[in-house]
Amino acid sequence: MVGKANMDEFAMGSSTEHSAFGPTHNPWDTSLVPGGSSGGSAAAVSAGECLLALGSDTGGSIRQPAALCGNVGFDPTYGRVSRFGIIAFGSSLDQVGPLARDVEDAATLLDCIAGHDPRDSTSNPEPMPDLRHYLHRDISGLRIGIPTEYTQGMEPAVRDSFENAIGIFAALGCTIDRGLSLPSSEHALAVYYIIAPSEASANLARYDGVKYGFSDRTGATMWDNMEQTRARGFGEEVKRRIMLGTYALSAGYYDAFYLKAQKVRTLINAEFEEAFKKCDIILTPTTPGPAFPLGAKLNDPYAMYLNDIYTLPASVAGLPAISVPSGLTPEGLPIGLQLIGNFNDEGRIIQTAHAFERANGMANELPEV
Amino acid sequence: MAISGDEVLHVAHLARIALTPADVERFSAQLSSIVDHFAALAAVDTEGVEPTAHPLPLSNVMRADTVAPSLPQATVLANAPEQEDGFFRVRAVLE
Numbered sequence: 021m022v023g024k025a026n027m028d029e030f031a032m033g034s035s036t037e038h039s040a041f042g043p044t045h046n047p048w049d050t051s052l053v054p055g056g057s058s059g060g061s062a063a064a065v066s067a068g069e070c071l072l073a074l075g076s077d078t079g080g081s082i083r084q085p086a087a088l089c090g091n092v093g094f095d096p097t098y099g100r101v102s103r104f105g106i107i108a109f110g111s112s113l114d115q116v117g118p119l120a121r122d123v124e125d126a127a128t129l130l131d132c133i134a135g136h137d138p139r140d141s142t143s144n145p146e147p148m149p150d151l152r153h154y155l156h157r158d159i160s161g162l163r164i165g166i167p168t169e170y171t172q173g174m175e176p177a178v179r180d181s182f183e184n185a186i187g188i189f190a191a192l193g194c195t196i197d198r199g200l201s202l203p204s205s206e207h208a209l210a211v212y213y214i215i216a217p218s219e220a221s222a223n224l225a226r227y228d229g230v231k232y233g234f235s236d237r238t239g240a241t242m243w244d245n246m247e248q249t250r251a252r253g254f255g256e257e258v259k260r261r262i263m264l265g266t267y268a269l270s271a272g273y274y275d276a277f278y279l280k281a282q283k284v285r286t287l288i289n290a291e292f293e294e295a296f297k298k299c300d301i302i303l304t305p306t307t308p309g310p311a312f313p314l315g316a317k318l319n320d321p322y323a324m325y326l327n328d329i330y331t332l333p334a335s336v337a338g339l340p341a342i343s344v345p346s347g348l349t350p351e352g353l354p355i356g357l358q359l360i361g362n363f364n365d366e367g368r369i370i371q372t373a374h375a376f377e378r379a380n381g382m383a384n385e386l387p388e389v
Numbered sequence: 390m391a392i393s394g395d396e397v398l399h400v401a402h403l404a405r406i407a408l409t410p411a412d413v414e415r416f417s418a419q420l421s422s423i424v425d426h427f428a429a430l431a432a433v434d435t436e437g438v439e440p441t442a443h444p445l446p447l448s449n450v451m452r453a454d455t456v457a458p459s460l461p462q463a464t465v466l467a468n469a470p471e472q473e474d475g476f477f478r479v480r481a482v483l484e
Contacts, residue, residue: 098444112443141450142443210427221404228405230477232468242480247407259406263416264423266404267392280430282440287433289441322423338444 022070026060029255030224031076031109033057034084034327037318038257045314046089048353048387052311055085055327061119062089066354067389072129073119078110079212080306080331082117083343087306087356090345090385092126092373093119095331097364098338099144101130102137108223110216111142113335121386123344123374127151130366146364154371160193162372165200165299170330172206173308181347181355182305188379189303197299204287208333211288213325214268214281215336220258221265227253260321289337296362301372304330306343306356334360344373345382354385390428392421 028038036044036059044059046052047067054063058075062085065073075082077095086093094117101116108114118129134148166186174182190196229235229249236248254262268277295302307327317324334341339360346357357376361369394413397420401408408416462475471478 138452142445142447144445145447204433207430207433210430213423214427214430225405229470230479231465232470235470237470239480242482243405244407245480246405250405251407254406260416260419262404262406263397263400264420267396267400267420267424270400270403276431277424277427279440280433280435282442283435283438284430284433285441286438287435289444321419322426325423 022064025058025064025073028057028059028081028257030107030220030258031057031078031081032220032257032261034080034324035312035314035317036060036063036085037314038255040255043314046311047389048090048311051313052353053088053314053316055088055307055311057081057085058093058119059085059089062086062091062093065089065091065119065121066386068386071121072125074129074133075117075119076106076109077115077117077335078113078216079335080328082115082119083306083331083341083356083358084328086119086343087345087358088311088354090354090387091119091121092123092342092344092377093117094126094130094342094366094369095335095340096130096134096366097144097146097340099140099142100134100148100340100366102135102140102143104137104139108219110219111223112219113212113216113338123342123370123377124152124155126342127155127370127374144364149367151366151370154367155374157371157375158193159189159372159375162189162194162301163299164189164194164196165295165302166196166198167200167202167205167295167302167304168198169202169205170304172329173326174305175309177349178305178307178309178355182357185346185357185376185380186303188376192375192379200295200299200302202288202291202295202333204284204291205333207284208288208336209325209329211281211284211336212328212332213264214277215285217261217265218268218278219265221262221269224254224258224262229253257321285336288333292333292337292339300361300365300368302360304358304360305346306330306358310349310351310353310355330358334358339363340366340369342369342373344377345385346380347382390421390424392417392424
């Protein structure tokens with residue numbers, strides 16, 4: 021055990037700048053963010069400070085920093101890894117998964133930590149196959165779907181790397197379907213940023229300064245103490261999301277926001293279910309662009325949220341998805357490729373990602389630190 | 390969709406977070422801008438669509454109804470900022 025990694029407070033953020041301990045810098049260029057929320061884990065792996073790290077992923081918090089730091093990050097099927105002992109953020113979305121230098125290491129770590137846990141009431145009861153069994157396998161004949169909708173904000177370097185990746189899969193004998201349509205995925209960002217903050221506002225209600233944690237005891241009444249405890253104890257982004265979630269759940273807005281988001285979530289899930297009748301793996305970039313400068317999106321919450329636009333749909337649906345390095349920008353920054361699989365189909369994701377990694381030849385590429 | 394300062398204060402009260410006047414102004418602008426981006430959801434046809442609360446088809450996950458050890462009281466109170474006679478201590482709620 022090397023240590024605990026930095027992260028965005030309560031896993032809320034896409035840059036690790038919302039940490040009470042200060043920001044983490046990207047080892048590829050220290051003027052840039054490492055992504056987030058598990059940015060400390062991703063930076064530690066790519067700086068060579070450790071071989072493996074754990075992260076948590078609610079809307080992209082393993083995959084996005086893995087992409088921005090040039091390592092492999094795997095968000096498994098909902099409930100695969102026990103959340104017993106982990107602070108809850110969005111309970112219908114939260115996952116634990118590995119960050120590693122290559123697919124084999126990620127598969128090995130996930131093998132060790134996955135499995136049903138009676139102490140986690142939403143633990144996935146399906147047994148996890150031996151993932152190492154899926155390494156070094158042929159993927160010819162695999163059906164790969166490219167959703168036409170995942171293009172918002174995509175930068176040219178990401179587009180080039182993505183096209184190159186599609187070419188590699190074609191050369192490996194996969195069939196490529198460029199006409200896959202997931203029209204409701206464009207609503208995944210709104211759905212996520214209603215459901216996750218709503219769940220968070222309920223989960224974080226336990227931080228009242230009475231039972232544990234930071235407590236302000238200077239007020240005249242119990243309510244004063246609670247309000248000051250939460251005002252002083254929570255950071256800016258956490259307060260913003262608690263407020264957003266409380267608003268979405270409040271009388272008069274519940275139907276228009278929370279209930280509506282849950283219904284659109286059903287539509288997103290149904291489109292994935294249809295898609296996986298026609299393909300085995302859905303391919304998208306992990307993020308629209310590479311790592312961005314520290315501070316660049318700190319004062320524009322929505323611009324920060326947009327960084328998760330490609331990772332959110334799989335989170336909303338509870339599907340397993342991995343990010344693997346696909347290339348570098350002309351400036352030498354890592355770009356990530358996302359492979360989304362069907363429920364409990366981690367084996368196929370590992371098989372596909374490992375075949376891509378070997379053909380692409382970018383594994384274990386580390387920055388000079 | 391504008392979220393007024395009064396609405397921000399109402400939500401902050403529900404969430405038990407004390408806000409300064411500057412906080413109210415900032416959250417009013419930021420939350421209004423974020424909620425504006427959610428407007429497209431209203432146009433999605435969800436007639437007859439059931440809401441999804443959870444990605445797995447799990448229901449009624451229960452353990453066997455047998456007595457198992459629970460957390461000792463001392464452990465539960467170990468991190469309490471203030472405690473008295475085995476209870477969490479807070480300021481009086483009632484006059």
